């Protein structure tokens with residue numbers, strides 16, 4: 001661990017939306033962000049890999065290179081995450097904002113730990129030892145039987161080019177690890193607006209629990 005921050009001492013609320021490709025994560029990040037802003041909250045939305053110039057560079061590297069050695073991929077992604085946490089996530093939480101992330105450590109446990117074969121315990125250990133000490137308040141895993149109808153597998157993407165067989169492995173890994181790590185599985189096989197409504201309600205429960213009002217979130 002490199003420092004002792006946690007979302008609880010920083011303020012704000014740290015929310016992750018993760019899950020397989022094409023289940024509607026990006027759609028929900030946008031919709032949930034808009035709804036929370038409508039309620040008066042300040043929201044920082046970001047994605048992994050990404051969110052900073054280092055993160056966006058790593059994103060291109062990982063998405064464009066199908067044959068990166070697994071450990072190289074893991075260290076690039078985790079390195080970008082450290083920068084993302086320090087440069088973007090911690091400052092937003094210090095401003096009492098709601099941070100909404102499209103993918104975070106669950107993706108690394110599933111893609112590098114399971115799909116690339118490094119092992120979940122090994123990846124969990126690397127994440128634990130190298131991350132700034134900050135945990136999401138809640139991790140949602142969007143789950144659907146298949147990708148949404150509008151989704152098309154990209155032939156250039158490092159994982160998507162392998163199509164449905166890998167997609168099913170990824171889905172299964174998210175479901176199994178959700179039980180182990182206490183992630184909240186949210187059904188995404190429904191109209192977008194109903195998924196958003198459910199997510200906003202679950203987030204509102206956490207905001208009430210943390211007593212974070214829109215006024216406090218807006219105070220910088």
Ligand SMILES: Nc1ncnc2c1ncn2[C@@H]1O[C@H](COP(=O)(O)OP(=O)(O)O)[C@@H](O)[C@H]1O
Pocket residue numbers: 020021022023024025026027028148149150151188189190191192193195
């Ligand atoms: N609940 C839903 N029902 C039907 N289509 C959806 C739903 N959520 C998202 N989509 C569509 O599915 C496609 C993939 O959604 P996207 O948000 O990009 O997924 P992800 O970020 O998980 O890869 C998009 O065309 C989007 O409009």
Ligand SMILES: Cc1cn([C@H]2C[C@H](O)[C@@H](COP(=O)(O)OP(=O)(O)O)O2)c(=O)[nH]c1=O
Pocket residue numbers: 021026048049062063077103104105107108109111112157158159160
């Ligand atoms: C965050 C993260 C992402 N990834 C992969 C999963 C995805 O294939 C890719 C990110 O792409 P994705 O978020 O699905 O973006 P898009 O909707 O533009 O395709 O990075 C990992 O392998 N490990 C990680 O830790």
